[in-house]
Amino acid sequence: MSDEKNHIVPYRVYAFVLAALVVLTLLSIAITGYDLGKYTVAGALIFAVVKSFLVLTYFMHLKYDKPYIKIMVGFVFAILVVTIVVTFLDYLYR
Amino acid sequence: MQSTNAVNQANYLEYRGRFKGLFGWIFSTDHKRIGLLYLYSMAVMFSVGVLLGLAMKLELLAPGKTIMDAQDYNATFTVHGVIMIFMVVVPGLPAVFGNFLLPIMIGAKDVAFPKLNLLSWWFYVAGVFLVLAALLFGPGTPDTGWTFYAPYSFKTGTNMLPAIFGAFILGFSSILTGLNFLVTIHRMRCPGLKWSKLSLFVWTLYGTAWIQLLATPVVGITLVLVALERLFGVGIFDPALGGDPILYQHLFWIYSHPAVYIMILPAMGAISEIIPTFSQKHIFGYKAIIVSTMAIAFVGYLVWGHHMFTAGMSGTAQYYFSLLTFLVAIPSAIKVFNWISTMYKGSINVQTPFYWAVSFIFVFMIGGLSGLVLGALAANIYVHDTAFVVAHFHYIVFGGTGFAFFAAIHYWFPKIFGRMYDKAWANIGWIVFTIGFLTLYSPMFYLGMMGMPRRYYDYLEEFHGGNILSTFGSWILATGFIIIIVNLVRSARRGEKAEMNPWKGKTLEWTVPSPPPVENFDKIPEIAENDGPYNY
Amino acid sequence: MEKVTHAPHDHYDAEASKIGMWLFIFTELLLFGILFVIYSVYRYLNHDAFHLAAAELDTFTGAVNTLILLVSSMTIAMSVTALQKKNKPLTLLLNGITFVIGVVFLVNKYFEWGAKFDHGIFPGSATLTETLSQGEILFFGLYFIMTGLHALHIIIGLVFIAVVMWKVAKGKVHAERSALLENSGLYWHLVDIIWIFLFPLFYLIV
Numbered sequence: 001m002s003d004e005k006n007h008i009v010p011y012r013v014y015a016f017v018l019a020a021l022v023v024l025t026l027l028s029i030a031i032t033g034y035d036l037g038k039y040t041v042a043g044a045l046i047f048a049v050v051k052s053f054l055v056l057t058y059f060m061h062l063k064y065d066k067p068y069i070k071i072m073v074g075f076v077f078a079i080l081v082v083t084i085v086v087t088f089l090d091y092l093y094r
Numbered sequence: 095m096q097s098t099n100a101v102n103q104a105n106y107l108e109y110r111g112r113f114k115g116l117f118g119w120i121f122s123t124d125h126k127r128i129g130l131l132y133l134y135s136m137a138v139m140f141s142v143g144v145l146l147g148l149a150m151k152l153e154l155l156a157p158g159k160t161i162m163d164a165q166d167y168n169a170t171f172t173v174h175g176v177i178m179i180f181m182v183v184v185p186g187l188p189a190v191f192g193n194f195l196l197p198i199m200i201g202a203k204d205v206a207f208p209k210l211n212l213l214s215w216w217f218y219v220a221g222v223f224l225v226l227a228a229l230l231f232g233p234g235t236p237d238t239g240w241t242f243y244a245p246y247s248f249k250t251g252t253n254m255l256p257a258i259f260g261a262f263i264l265g266f267s268s269i270l271t272g273l274n275f276l277v278t279i280h281r282m283r284c285p286g287l288k289w290s291k292l293s294l295f296v297w298t299l300y301g302t303a304w305i306q307l308l309a310t311p312v313v314g315i316t317l318v319l320v321a322l323e324r325l326f327g328v329g330i331f332d333p334a335l336g337g338d339p340i341l342y343q344h345l346f347w348i349y350s351h352p353a354v355y356i357m358i359l360p361a362m363g364a365i366s367e368i369i370p371t372f373s374q375k376h377i378f379g380y381k382a383i384i385v386s387t388m389a390i391a392f393v394g395y396l397v398w399g400h401h402m403f404t405a406g407m408s409g410t411a412q413y414y415f416s417l418l419t420f421l422v423a424i425p426s427a428i429k430v431f432n433w434i435s436t437m438y439k440g441s442i443n444v445q446t447p448f449y450w451a452v453s454f455i456f457v458f459m460i461g462g463l464s465g466l467v468l469g470a471l472a473a474n475i476y477v478h479d480t481a482f483v484v485a486h487f488h489y490i491v492f493g494g495t496g497f498a499f500f501a502a503i504h505y506w507f508p509k510i511f512g513r514m515y516d517k518a519w520a521n522i523g524w525i526v527f528t529i530g531f532l533t534l535y536s537p538m539f540y541l542g543m544m545g546m547p548r549r550y551y552d553y554l555e556e557f558h559g560g561n562i563l564s565t566f567g568s569w570i571l572a573t574g575f576i577i578i579i580v581n582l583v584r585s586a587r588r589g590e591k592a593e594m595n596p597w598k599g600k601t602l603e604w605t606v607p608s609p610p611p612v613e614n615f616d617k618i619p620e621i622a623e624n625d626g627p628y629n630y
Numbered sequence: 631m632e633k634v635t636h637a638p639h640d641h642y643d644a645e646a647s648k649i650g651m652w653l654f655i656f657t658e659l660l661l662f663g664i665l666f667v668i669y670s671v672y673r674y675l676n677h678d679a680f681h682l683a684a685a686e687l688d689t690f691t692g693a694v695n696t697l698i699l700l701v702s703s704m705t706i707a708m709s710v711t712a713l714q715k716k717n718k719p720l721t722l723l724l725n726g727i728t729f730v731i732g733v734v735f736l737v738n739k740y741f742e743w744g745a746k747f748d749h750g751i752f753p754g755s756a757t758l759t760e761t762l763s764q765g766e767i768l769f770f771g772l773y774f775i776m777t778g779l780h781a782l783h784i785i786i787g788l789v790f791i792a793v794v795m796w797k798v799a800k801g802k803v804h805a806e807r808s809a810l811l812e813n814s815g816l817y818w819h820l821v822d823i824i825w826i827f828l829f830p831l832f833y834l835i836v
Contacts, residue, residue, distance in 0.1 A: 008714045009707070018704040025696055025829075029689070032834045041673075044830035052823045059707040060819045061812070069652060076656045079308060079395060080663040084670060086396060086414070087344055091671055093408035206646050273653045281646045307653055311660040319668075319775070327754035328771040329764075330668065335771075336764025341671055345664060 007064050017058045024051050103611035105512065123208035126610060129194030130510070131215050132185060133503075137579070139181040139222060144572065146174040151534070151568040154561050157553055167551035168237035169229075169252070175240025176225055176257065180264045183495045184353055185218065187360035188271060188306075191502050192299045194510060196275060198603045198610060199296050201284025201619045206277035210270055217267035224260030228253045239549060241350070244331035244342035248323040255324060258317045265310045265317075268356070272306030275299050286621030293601045293627045294377065297384050298363025301391040305352045305359075309395070313349035316342065340405050347398035355394040357491055359387060361498030362429055365451050368505050369433050371599045372448040373440025376628040379432040386425035393422040403474045412471055419469035426462060430455060445597070446520040450501030453528050457497060461489030464539065479549075482542025485535045493531065500524070503582065508592030512609035515585035523581055527574025533567025601627045644809040651813040655820050658783070662824050665776050669831060672768045679765020684835045686751070687773070688742065692833035695738050696825060702731035703822045706791070706815045716805050718798065725795045725811075728818065732788045739781050743774075773832055780828060783821050790814045 028047035036043055057063045062070050104110075106126045113121050119131060150170055153160045162170070193211065197204050205211050229235045232253035238246055247254060279300050283292075292300075320342075322328050329335030331342045370377045377383065399407060399415035407415075433455060442448070464486040467473050477483065508514050537560035542548075546557045553561065595604040606614055673680045709724035750757030753774050758767055794814045797803040803810050 009711055011708050011711055014704045014707045014711070018700060021700045022697060025693070025700065028830055028834060029693055032689075040835060041831075044834050045827075048827045048830055051826045055703060055819050055823055055826070059703050059822075060816055065648075069649070072652065072656070076308065076659055080659065080666075082396065083348060083663070084667050086399075086411075087667055087671065088674070089414050090340070090344070090399070090407040090411035091674055093410035206643075207650065269657055273650060273657075276653055277646050277649050280649060281643060307657060308660055311657045312664050315661050315664050322753070322775065327759070328775065329753075329759075329767045330771055330775075335759060336672070336676065336768045338671070338675075341668065345668070348664070 009058075009061070009064065013058060017054050021051055021054060024054075103613055103616065105607065105609045106612050107512070107609050109612045121212070123204070123212050124612060125193050125197055125204050125208065125211060126510075128211050128215050129190050129192075132189040132193060132218065135215075135219060135222070136182055136185060136190065139177050143174055143177040143182060144575065146170050146177070148568055148572060150174065151565040153551055154553070155565045156561075157555055157558060159551070162551065164551050165234075165237060168239075168549070169235035171549055172236050172239050173225075173229060176236075176261065179240055179353070180261055181218075181222055181225075183357045183491055184264075184268060185271075186357055186495055187364055187499060187502060188275065188299055188302055188356075189214075189218070190499075191295070191364065191506060192271070192275060192302075192360060195506065195603055196278060196296060196299055197282070198606060198614050199293050199601055200279065200282060201287055201602055201615065201621070202278065202282040203613045203615065203618075205274050206281055207274050211274055214267045214270040214274070217263050217270065221260045221262075221264035221267060224256045224263060228255075228257035228260065232256070241346060242317070242320060243346075244320065244323070244337075244339045245333065247320050248331070255321060258321050262314055262317050265314045268306045269310045272303035272310075275303040276307065279303075284618050284620065286623070286625070288621075291621060291626045294366035294380070294383055294387075295360070295363040295601075298359045298366070298387055301387045302356050302359045305356050305391055305394070309349045309352035309356075312345060313353075316345040316349070319345075340402070340407065343402050343405055344398070347401045348395075351398040351401065352391075352394050354491065355390055357495045359390065361454075361495045362387070362426075364498050364502040364505070365433060365454055366429075367599075367601065368447045368451045368501055369436050370628045370630070371505075371597050372443045372445060372451070373437045374443065374598065374630050375436055375440035376630055377432065378435035378438075379428075380628070382428055383432055386428045389425040390422065393418065393425070397422050400469055400474075403471060404478045416469055416471050416474075420466065423462060423466060423469075430459060443597070445504075446515070446517060446524060447501045447505035447597075449521065449524050450497055450504065453524070454494065454497040454501060457489050457493030457531065461486055461491075461493050464489065477542050479547060480542035481538040481546045481548055484548050485538035485542060488535050488538075492535075500527075500578065505597070506603070507582065507585070508596050509603055509606075509608045509610070511586045511589070512592055512607075513585055513587075513589030514592045514596065515589055516581050519577060519581040523574050523578035525574075526577060527571055530567050530569070530571025530574050534564050534571050535567070537561070537564045537567075600629055642807060642809070644807075644812075647809040647813055648816075651816050655816060658820055658824075662776075662779070662827075665772070665779070666827065666831075669772050669776070672765070672772065673831075676763075676765025676768060679763050680769050681835060683762075683766040683769035683773075684832060686746075687833050688745075689833050691738055691742055692829055695735050696829045698731050699735055699822050699825050702728045702735075703819050705731070706818050710808065710812050710815055713798065713803070713808050713811055714805050718804075721798055721811075722795055725791055725798070729788060729791050729795070732784055732791070736781060736784055739777065743777075746770075776828060777832070780821070780824055783824070787814075787818050787821050790817055 024047050028044060031043055032040070056073065062073065106124055109124075111118060111122070119127055122128065122131075149161070150167065153162050153167055153170075193205075234252040236250070236252045236254050236257045238250055238252075238254070242254075242258070279292075279296060319328075319330050323331060327335070329337050331337040331339055333339060366377060366383055397415055397418045399411055400419045403412055403415070433451075464482070468477065468483065468486055504515060504520060541557050541560045541564075544557065544560075546553050546560075592608045594606070594608055596608075597604070602619065603610075605619070705724045706728040709721050709728070712718075712720040712724055746752065751770055752758065753771055758770060762770075791814055794803060794811050797810060
């Protein structure tokens with residue numbers, strides 16, 4: 001059964017993605033030099049989220065896959081986020 | 095649906111492949127044989143769990159020590175819980191009936207990954223042996239309760255590590271089954287079998303598989319952390335080192351609450367098969383049942399804190415969890431309305447599976463309604479950790495998954511074994527069992543309200559009467575169970591040969607011979623546009 | 631009843647294998663996700679202690695490990711392209727580079743942990759439990775558990791890659807039957823994603 005997998009991703013796409021990932025990594029290290037107070041964690045995490053999105057979309061082929069896989073991945077991350085949020089309903093308000 | 099009469103294949107019970115005899119079973123990748131392997135091993139473990147339960151009830155026949163002291167009682171209820179939860183009701187209907195029926199119900203020859211399926215069963219056996227090892231060797235049987243709460247679970251001197259490791263491996267078995275079923279349902283439906291034509295049992299297996307996949311890793315890592323705490327004193331849950339025991343409870347229940355939906359969803363799926371068949375009528379609200387199934391699976395992730403109302407969470411968390419708990423009851427109630435509406439003006443065929451299904455609705459509702467009492471914050475403080483909770487979860491889990499399992503085994507018995515069970519004895523077994531069940535657990539509601547704590551081997555004299563009644567109930571229940579088992583075992587060997595479709599069902603499994611041939615179908619069925627399950 | 635022998639069917643369904651690997655990846659995401667929940671809770675409760683403890687970690691080593699792991703993700707992704715273009719030598723070379731990088735990552739880890747052990751910092755150590763504050767104890771507990779579990783997954787990934795390389799060399803994995811290589815890539819990218827989150831949370835919160 002054929003699907004978009006037959007699509008061959010050119011090497012240079014992966015090279016560009018790596019370049020972006022390296023830049024983002026260096027940036028994330030650089031901003032630790034600045035004191036962002038309570039936004040330090042958020043800042044670090046935003047870089048991590050963007051990098052993960054690139055890895056998922058290009059390296060892990062989600063961009064070229066059938067939509068239902070993307071939906072599943074999104075759903076799983078949503079469950080994780082919800083779990084953290086609900087857990088913090090306890091810790092934030094003790 | 096057209097029948098697919100496979101005359102060219104041996105049936106799966108008689109088939110002789112690469113391996114002979116017992117090895118032909120324990121090395122078989124045939125989903126039907128694997129389903130039976132689970133059935134036999136789970137039946138054994140259930141019997142062990144029943145014996146432990148009977149021992150507990152015997153101890154509680156009178157105040158003070160009756161047959162064992164506190165330490166032994168703690169060990170008994172711990173092992174009873176671990177066996178019943180991890181080895182019986184969580185594998186439950188998916189392991190037995192899911193494995194046996196799923197490929198047939200979707201017109202496939204087997205699951206997506208047959209070898210992984212066999213591995214799931216081997217992991218199950220390995221987990222069982224590890225837990226048993228914890229009992230038989232080492233410094234003493236675990237006594238923490240099946241919930242392994244920190245900090246006691248890493249401070250107790252009893253033999254926790256094999257039990258923890260065993261539970262971990264059992265979790266792996268569950269994950270692999272869920273994974274297998276998801277891929278099977280996504281990829282192996284026969285031509286024409288759209289999602290909107292799937293039988294409801296398959297839909298519930300699908301929702302359950304997601305929970306098995308996504309919730310089990312949580313308890314897996316949590317158990318690993320307890321083991322690391324015991325071995326290295328890391329401090330994650332140890333208050334002396336900064337850890338929070340309540341965090342352990344959060345993590346434990348983040349799995350264990352969805353786990354109860356692993357237990358009940360396939361049970362509801364089986365009931366959703368049985369009621370239309372014995373009403374000879376299309377299920378009322380097919381779409382509503384699917385939506386409510388998925389809703390239960392999802393919302394079930396959001397309510398775990400209702401096991402922790404008295405643990406020390408914030409008020410905000412308590413309000414939130416109580417609210418969500420009330421919300422999750424709604425889809426379950428919807429299903430009950432659907433089942434009853436299906437029966438209305440149906441042509442009722444009163445058979446053993448139908449008795450079990452109707453009594454399922456009765457006990458499940460009692461269990462569910464008692465859950466509302468527990469979900470209400472003010473009432474919960476009063477009944478938490480009392481016999482009321484014990485009654486609630488036995489009604490819901492034993493009454494729910496247990497009754498549905500008995501319904502399912504009688505319903506699909508002719509298909510699985512090619513023989514019919516003795517109907518008179520089956521009905522006798524049902525009535526004795528049900529009377530025993532009600533006698534055993536009903537007093538616990540009252541005892542809990544009156545203040546009798548759970549997990550205590552002793553109690554105040556004022557609770558004596560209720561406990562006597564309850565213990566008598568356990569003996570009646572055990573008698574009923576023996577009747578049922580003996581009947582099923584004898585009928586599997588010597589019962590009257592069964593026809594292909596004795597109940598006039600409309601789902602795909604009734605179109606193959608009883609018992610099914612090795613590859614289920616000679617020719618993969620094709621579902622026409624106007625075909626569908628429950629097309630009476 | 632007659633016995634029917636069956637010729638072995640070729641059940642190769644690349645999409646089924648891919649879904650299977652993604653589902654397995656979901657279990658890993660939940661596994662590590664829960665550890666991140668624990669980290670978040672304890673960080674929230676012990677904000678300053680976490681900052682203090684994080685200063686003990688070597689940001690440079692962490693950064694190097696992050697960057698080389700990213701490179702290895704690229705090389706294994708490229709190896710799939712190479713296989714699809716029927717370039718077997720390049721496929722093996724790219725996988726080999728991925729493997730070597732994985733080993734280097736583990737070597738770095740070995741020295742990092744070694745440095746900690748030399749300072750008496752390891753789970754349950756006297757230095758840890760008696761001289762450090764509770765928040766610092768939790769930080770290091772989480773550090774060892776999370777990076778340790780991650781390293782275990784690197785090892786599993788290396789075994790997986792080695793098996794795939796062997797099968798590519800033997801011709802059992804090829805352009806028309808590429809699922810195993812692609813799925814090993816998915817697994818490796820997962821290991822990379824976990825580290826993408828571990829790195830800032832442990833090394834960058836100073």
